Amino acid sequence: MAERLAMLGAPVDEIVELGAELGDVVIARVDDVRQHPNADRLRVCTVDTGTGATLQVVCGAPNVQAGGFYPFAPVGATLPGDVQIRKAKLRGEASEGMLCSARELGLGRDHAGLLALTGEWEPGARFVDALELDDARLVVDVTPNRPDLLSHVGVAREVAPGGVAEITAAPFDGASVCPQPARAEWQGEVAGIRVAIDDLDGCPRYMAAVIRGARVGPSPEWVATRLRVIGLRPINNVVDATNYVLHELGQPLHAFDLARLQGGEVHIRRAGDGETLRTLDGVERTLVAQDLVIADAERPIALAGVMGGADSEVSETTTELLIECARFDPRSVRRAARRLALSTDASYRFERGVDPEGLPRALNSVVDLIVALAGGTPEAALDVGADARDQTTVVLNPERVNRTLGVSLDPGEIAGYLRPLGFETARQDSVLRVQVPSFRSDVETEIDLVEEIARRRGYDTFVGSLPAFRPSAVPTEPMVALQARLHALLGRWGFLEARTAGFAPAAPERVPLRNPLSAEESSLRDALLPGLLRRLEHNLAHAVRDVRLYEIGTVFLPDSQGQAPREDVHLAAVFTGARDPAHWTSPGEAWTVWDLKGLLEDLASELGGQGVPEGERLQVGGKDGAVLGGGGPLPARGGAVWGLEVTIAPQNAQVDAAAYHPLPIFPAVDRDLALLIPDGVTAAEVDSAIRTAAGPMLEALFPFDLFQGAGIPQGNRSVAWRLRFRTAERTLTDAEVDAAINRTLKTLEDRFGIRRR
């Protein structure tokens, strides 16, 4: 059944085997109850469990009564949750077993008292057998478009092989004892009570029936058991009847104690601001003007479609009942339920929409059931409200069905799929006119019927081979390739990619969230580094000292022009610890600023710009000279931590195809110059001066040694540069190279006072 439901679109979330863990439980009769001598809240019971001898059991439940029948777990029994029952002494009194509540048996949440069985039972009978609990509960996940599945009849309609035609069973078939309801447009009378819909938008239809002379008491066990197996708590025969029919048909119902209604009037109206209502759960609720309420002449008596009021609640003294069977505006119910954080079986169904044609049947059923369980006489019934809903007819073109589904069904086959679901079809030329049943308010257009056909035929019947296709008119974004190159670059550097959520604590320059989950995540990030730094600290806190993390992600910047923030893509990296994995061949080195600069230079070349030192900070310049980002040491615990962050802009993604440079034919001449460079003269200045002075024969120039200290005059450093000379046309002569070197040395001496070491 679970499999079948899943394939119809209503997957089973959970299968609860009801009796599985209750095999040890038997029915017991309590013969005698007396106060525990040493504990106010405990009672000592004499219990007959059908073994011939009675047992003594200590019990804390307030509702235990002599002569009552209760489920009993004998010594040695195992209850749900692997609870073992042992012989015990409670405050000096021996206890040989346990009388159980519904919750202890896994049959509901009720733990206020013992699960009291009504009627006569045989002590010692197996509980699961006696109550026919040897059953399973299927918890069905219903999608929001299918409120018609929120009832047993609704699910039966779907799974019955022959469809809706097979669904007839209701416990009380045949003629209803409920009087024929009188029709009224917006107000009418039922047994002397005036019922008026003051807000037809909020309540398009309100049916009511009055029953007098009912005797409120516990429900018979067959009703109580059926409610318990679906997880409900039996309350009394009237309330149980409304719950029973709600779950049977999907129509929420409510019973008021007619005697508690003031002024002989019922109004369906909006609440006045500040009006209050104590709901059935005992909470005093302050209402707002939007809330739809049921009210008597003086005050609200129920929050429409959500919960009844405590003052008009059906109690054991109730004899006169007003039964409500209505349809409320889904939005009104949803708003109230959300505002009060109060989701009930009723509000859940009204929010999604109930069957507008289902009201009369539900009213008949509930009146019949109440009369059967509680007696009384149904006096009158009323049906108020515009019942003007036209039956929906949808024109269905079989061509549309076949084109969308990729099959070729003829109109007869299509009708064959729709009919069991309750749709009436009629041929009209080449199309079908399809009448939608009232309980399928989700079906409004042709495509809705296409889905019904596919569903009924079975999604797994649509089998075919991979289709031929035309290529996408949309090209892949250039950003994809750029990001792939950057990922590869960081991977080569030994960095691991991090992914962090895009939030940050509030700051003036950040875009705030209206409804954040926490202060830590109350704004959108405007940079990646702070988040990455926290991840680095997480690693350090777990004694991971060598950290190399990077992230490519979106940052959000306030945009005064637009409604939405500006979004940029950034790359950030943090690193600390050892530059290479520990190895026995070397003592290991830490990352230095030169690694940071090298990484920035690599990034700059991928981004089409160049790395430039500027003051204390290392920055990356873009193609057009804009600063794309930079890096430096970061404030963090422990050793040196390095970080960088750059913007990755799509305009930088276009990297020109590299032009081929012919490989050299003639040999190069290398000359090394060890230069004494006075402090204050930068390497960049020396580099630039050498390139200019040495002229076009200079192919490459780089420093290969730097030394300060012994033998070097104070205020100087010694930097050894290698100059590589070459031309494409011929082998250079020593004389030519010597001339270039001499020019270079002279320039350096003249401009900076630099001499050869």
Place this chain on the structure above:
Amino acid sequence: MKADLIAQLQGLEEEGTVAVQEAPPESLEGLRVELLGRKGRLTGILRHVVQLAPEDRPVVGAEANRVKQALSELLDARAAEAGPAEALGPLEDLTLPGRRRWRGGLHPVTQTVNEICDIFRDLGFSRVSGPEAETLDYNFTKLNIPLDHPAADMHDTFFLNEGVVLRTHTSPVQARTMERCAPPVRVVVPGMCYRRDAWDASHAPAFEQIEGLAVDEGISFVDFRATIDEFVRRFFGPATRTRFRPSYFPFTEPSAEVDVSCQICGGSGCSACKGTGWMEIMGAGMVHPKVFANVGYDPERYTGFAFGMGPARITMLRHRIPDIRLLYENDMRFLEQFA
């Protein structure tokens, strides 16, 4: 003179042959230089060739070439047989670990995203993106989600202002792409999405999604199934089965949830699949005609399908990662396992 030179050459050959045969591998190269090098013994003998009569020179030259070749071949042969040992140099304990570099790499979720997008690229889908801060219009209305729908609720959605939210799915990019380009459209859209779920073992307020969209004339439900089936076989393996279950999304109809046979038990039922033998991997369906109308496509002419899946969840299934927070903690020891 001539005979003397030839005798010297043959003496060199004899002596050299013994020396080469007896030399330890590491001194072979030195021996080659000594015998045949530019200042070696063979060159030393040949220096006297200038003193010979011109007609004798070729004879001596030929003999010198023969000796040189013979010794050279012998040296090569010895070097080849001693080769590997020679490259290793003096004796080392090769059980010591080698020197390696740090291993960098992609986050496991990025790997999943790339793998999925690459498969769809083979199936004709290009890769595009869209904004993460979206208007209500694109995130909901254009996708046929009314603003009073539970999905549009303040409770589930991060709002930046009245009209802008953090997108709750990548589906808005469907609308953006269709508005930008005429059919045929075949795209996949990976990206971050946001929902107001507090962090726990299976929820994150920010998570990845991959959207897919294919629109053209004549794309049917059968084509949709075949394409998804093909993706599943390529991504999860050829033996993996697919199951389409009816479901509901406002922007597709017919809608489906796609299950694949459980990657852990193979379909027989286990704790990972809660005994069903199936694992849910995506929501999908035929694009709703109302969505086409909303973006200016003719719903009478075009059909198509769309799908959305969670690469984080798929990553967790694949690597049996029990808690989604591990993905975003970015512990080096975690990331290294997948690099």
